[in-house]
Amino acid sequence: MARTIARMTSLNSTQIYNFCAGPAALPKEVLQQAQREMLDWRGLGVSVMEISHRSADYQQLATEAEQRFRQLLNISQDYAVLFLQGGASLQFSNIAMALLNSSNQAEYLCNGIWSNKAALEASRFGNVAQLDVMRIDSNGHRSLIDLANISRPTNPAYTHFTPNETIEGLRFSQLPQTDGALVADLSSCILSEQINIADYDLIYAGAQKNIGPAGLTLVVVKRELFSQMNFDQCPSIFNYQKQDQNGSMINTPATYSWYLAALVFEWLERQGGVVAMEQLAIEKSNLLYQCIDQDEFYTNPIALKDRSRMNIPFILKDESLNATFLQQAKQADLVGLNGHRSVGGMRASLYNAMPLTGVQALTDFMLHFKAHHG
Amino acid sequence: MARTIARMTSLNSTQIYNFCAGPAALPKEVLQQAQREMLDWRGLGVSVMEISHRSADYQQLATEAEQRFRQLLNISQDYAVLFLQGGASLQFSNIAMALLNSSNQAEYLCNGIWSNKAALEASRFGNVAQLDVMRIDSNGHRSLIDLANISRPTNPAYTHFTPNETIEGLRFSQLPQTDGALVADLSSCILSEQINIADYDLIYAGAQKNIGPAGLTLVVVKRELFSQMNFDQCPSIFNYQKQDQNGSMINTPATYSWYLAALVFEWLERQGGVVAMEQLAIEKSNLLYQCIDQDEFYTNPIALKDRSRMNIPFILKDESLNATFLQQAKQADLVGLNGHRSVGGMRASLYNAMPLTGVQALTDFMLHFKAHHG
Numbered sequence: 001m002a003r004t005i006a007r008m009t010s011l012n013s014t015q016i017y018n019f020c021a022g023p024a025a026l027p028k029e030v031l032q033q034a035q036r037e038m039l040d041w042r043g044l045g046v047s048v049m050e051i052s053h054r055s056a057d058y059q060q061l062a063t064e065a066e067q068r069f070r071q072l073l074n075i076s077q078d079y080a081v082l083f084l085q086g087g088a089s090l091q092f093s094n095i096a097m098a099l100l101n102s103s104n105q106a107e108y109l110c111n112g113i114w115s116n117k118a119a120l121e122a123s124r125f126g127n128v129a130q131l132d133v134m135r136i137d138s139n140g141h142r143s144l145i146d147l148a149n150i151s152r153p154t155n156p157a158y159t160h161f162t163p164n165e166t167i168e169g170l171r172f173s174q175l176p177q178t179d180g181a182l183v184a185d186l187s188s189c190i191l192s193e194q195i196n197i198a199d200y201d202l203i204y205a206g207a208q209k210n211i212g213p214a215g216l217t218l219v220v221v222k223r224e225l226f227s228q229m230n231f232d233q234c235p236s237i238f239n240y241q242k243q244d245q246n247g248s249m250i251n252t253p254a255t256y257s258w259y260l261a262a263l264v265f266e267w268l269e270r271q272g273g274v275v276a277m278e279q280l281a282i283e284k285s286n287l288l289y290q291c292i293d294q295d296e297f298y299t300n301p302i303a304l305k306d307r308s309r310m311n312i313p314f315i316l317k318d319e320s321l322n323a324t325f326l327q328q329a330k331q332a333d334l335v336g337l338n339g340h341r342s343v344g345g346m347r348a349s350l351y352n353a354m355p356l357t358g359v360q361a362l363t364d365f366m367l368h369f370k371a372h373h374g
Numbered sequence: 375m376a377r378t379i380a381r382m383t384s385l386n387s388t389q390i391y392n393f394c395a396g397p398a399a400l401p402k403e404v405l406q407q408a409q410r411e412m413l414d415w416r417g418l419g420v421s422v423m424e425i426s427h428r429s430a431d432y433q434q435l436a437t438e439a440e441q442r443f444r445q446l447l448n449i450s451q452d453y454a455v456l457f458l459q460g461g462a463s464l465q466f467s468n469i470a471m472a473l474l475n476s477s478n479q480a481e482y483l484c485n486g487i488w489s490n491k492a493a494l495e496a497s498r499f500g501n502v503a504q505l506d507v508m509r510i511d512s513n514g515h516r517s518l519i520d521l522a523n524i525s526r527p528t529n530p531a532y533t534h535f536t537p538n539e540t541i542e543g544l545r546f547s548q549l550p551q552t553d554g555a556l557v558a559d560l561s562s563c564i565l566s567e568q569i570n571i572a573d574y575d576l577i578y579a580g581a582q583k584n585i586g587p588a589g590l591t592l593v594v595v596k597r598e599l600f601s602q603m604n605f606d607q608c609p610s611i612f613n614y615q616k617q618d619q620n621g622s623m624i625n626t627p628a629t630y631s632w633y634l635a636a637l638v639f640e641w642l643e644r645q646g647g648v649v650a651m652e653q654l655a656i657e658k659s660n661l662l663y664q665c666i667d668q669d670e671f672y673t674n675p676i677a678l679k680d681r682s683r684m685n686i687p688f689i690l691k692d693e694s695l696n697a698t699f700l701q702q703a704k705q706a707d708l709v710g711l712n713g714h715r716s717v718g719g720m721r722a723s724l725y726n727a728m729p730l731t732g733v734q735a736l737t738d739f740m741l742h743f744k745a746h747h748g
Contacts (some may be wrong), residue, residue, distance in 0.1 A: 014419075016418075016419035016420060018420045018424055018425075020424065020425060020426050021426070022426070022626065023423055023424060023425060023426065023427065023626065023629055024424060025420065025424045026421065026423065026424060028413070031412055031413050031421055032412075032413065034412060035409055035412035035413060038405055038406075038408060038409035038412065039402070039405050039406065039409060044390075044709070045388075045390035045707065045709075046390055046392045046399065046709065047400065047405055049397055049400065049587040049588070050392055050394065050397060050398060050399045050400060051392075051394060051397060051710070052394050052395070052396070052397065052710070053397065053588070054715065085459040085460045085461065085464075085589055085628075086459050086460050086464075086609075086611065087459065087611070087625045087626055088625075089609075089610070089611050089624070089625035089626075090459075090460075090609055090611055090625075092609075092610075093608075093609030093610060093611070094609065097609075121609075121610055124606075124610070206626065208626055208629075213423040213628070213629065213630045214423070214427070214626045214627065214628055214629045214630070215459055215589045215590070215627070215628025215629070215630070215631055216589070232498075233607065234467075235460075235463075235464055235466075235467030235468065235471075235495075236463070236466075236467060236495055236498070237460065237461070237463050237464055237467070250463070251461045251462075251463035251464075252396065252397065252461055252463075252580065252582055252588045253588065253589070254459075254587070254588055254589025254628065254631070255397050255582075255587065255588045255589070256587045256588070256589070256630070256631070257589055257628070257630070257631075333419065335418070335419070335420065336425070336426070341428065
């Protein structure tokens with residue numbers, strides 16, 4: 001049976017669809033270009049990873065990548081755009097080290113594993129109000145509460161939130177209001193929807209979902225915020241202001257990752273930019289949610305209003321079929337569908353690099369699987 | 375004339391030799407393998423940069439890479455081997471944050487720009503004795519002083535030194551003695567010569583010279599040292615002990631850089647390991663120094679006993695020829711020869727990936743250049 005499904009879904013192509021939550025699939029065209037240029041970049045006769053970050057050629061790449069990223073998200077010069085290392089997890093520490101002191105407090109809105117991790121790490125460096133903003137609603141679904149209904153700290157130094165929780169598959173559809181600076185971890189949704197950067201004071205994202213390979217982290221910070229930051233306790237290379245003054249090159253950056261991000265930004269432009277990606281994300285996630293919602297065979301545990309467009313967890317009514325589902329999916333060239341080790345079940349991540357055809361192949365497979373096991 | 379030289383040195387091949395100090399040349403075979411595997415790693419149908427670091431396939435790669443690295447440098451299980459991010463510069467901060475407190479002091483032996491940077495960064499986090507161990511000798515050469523002749527702090531928490539100074543081209547041929555822990559930045563010489571790991575308590579190296587692409591940092595730390603470390607002031611992901619307990623995966627590591635490092639380690643094994651690399655480094659550097667030392671046309675400013683095998687700076691007697699030299703070298707497919715922006719002149723970096731034929735091509739070019747301009 002598995003082979004029948006495998007044959008059916010992969011009949012016209014040997015395309016493998018990779019639903020991994022991160023490090024995640026990159027656009028095939030980007031990998032093909034990287035492959036072509038691996039030993040000879042721009043006719044230099046060497047790889048882009050073999051040249052000095054201070055060379056004119058690399059400086060041009062770095063500058064153009066930043067400009068493209070600014071254009072994609074409409075980021076003005078009021079904000080610094082930094083290409084750093086260490087992943088989003090390092091920003092958990094760094095933001096708190098820079099913004100917290102002995103006389104202030106930060107507010108962390110927690111709706112999943114990553115926002116909780118961010119709060120826990122920040123609390124090592126200062127006073128943190130950790131607010132649980134997730135509830136189980138009357139349908140048994142995870143749901144974001146209305147922030148107007150809870151007690152919140154007054155005048156926090158900043159409010160931190162995670163617009164898309166990668167593991168739980170939960171998305172803020174509205175921005176939280178705050179008197180403090182608004183800080184957001186956009187790791188799993190950046191470049192998949194339009195944002196109004198003026199709403200934020202600092203956003204950051206690990207690259208390995210919608211930007212490029214793991215090991216690169218983008219930080220966008222309002223330059224006005226520098227005056228409220230204290231970098232005395234931070235490693236020098238995590239002084240945002242110094243990095244801004246030095247083009248993110250206080251020390252050697254992750255040059256190859258930056259190059260791949262540049263290719264992804266060019267690819268995004270060719271696809272129609274973030275506007276097109278947002279439309280596609282809505283279309284892809286709707287298709288998968290419709291398939292899940294047909295009956296009780298598959299279930300997504302998130303309230304309708306808070307469903308993620310990027311990470312869609314689902315469980316089988318009969319969980320004893322999980323292993324069979326994953327095994328047959330793999331045989332049908334649908335990989336990376338296992339849920340996070342902390343929650344189990346299945347999860348399909350639909351980042352920008354996932355084409356609509358991939359989601360169609362997945363829903364085709366899911367319907368056939370249901371037909372044989374329902 | 376330049377084209378004559380270009381034709382001569384590249385007659386039998388279109389091979390470009392890249393002498394960049396870092397990010398530096400990688401072995402061509404490694405890049406070719408990475409190119410072949412870019413879209414399909416180990417038959418998975420996806421790139422190695424597109425899979426979860428927690429997948430069985432990636433775990434195997436990571437574990438094997440660590441084992442190979444241990445074998446190459448004969449590193450026992452008394453030491454943790456960590457694959458981190460942030461470059462050597464982040465370790466400047468991290469080591470001091472972990473080992474310094476209000477009642478101790480560290481000794482930094484400074485013989486160039488990088489050791490000075492390390493000391494300066496450490497002094498932000500504690501008491502640092504910064505010792506200038508470089509002198510101009512009677513021949514006008516930069517020379518390491520005999521540590522027995524200077525006043526040194528007693529019982530430092532640790533002594534930090536930089537066995538090879540990348541910019542000045544200066545190498546410690548003997549290990550400094552110390553009552554404290556011995557800490558070394560091996561960024562520009564790791565895997566190019568045998569070391570006795572038992573002599574050290576902590577070594578670290580940015581990858582972008584002898585290991586792989588920029589954005590990966592290797593840290594080797596004696597597990598006994600953990601008890602003297604305090605990670606309260608560090609970002610959690612820079613807690614060496616926690617990283618050791620978590621296979622360097624507290625958070626997503628730089629997976630593609632780790633993969634490339636793994637390929638480099640395999641390549642090193644095929645070349646005969648560090649023993650062979652050390653012999654080759656001696657041969658390559660001798661060849662270039664002999665060419666420089668023929669007469670006054672070229673000069674290397676370092677005392678014979680302290681010359682680097684990895685980074686060889688040289689100046690032309692007539693510095694007005696610098697630009698011509700670099701331009702004609704480039705036409706002869708010899709690239710990356712400009713000196714560091716802080717010192718000018720020329721520099722040839724002869725890391726492991728530079729074959730002997732590359733140094734032969736360089737010395738051939740230098741002799742011809744001298745014949746036309748001497």
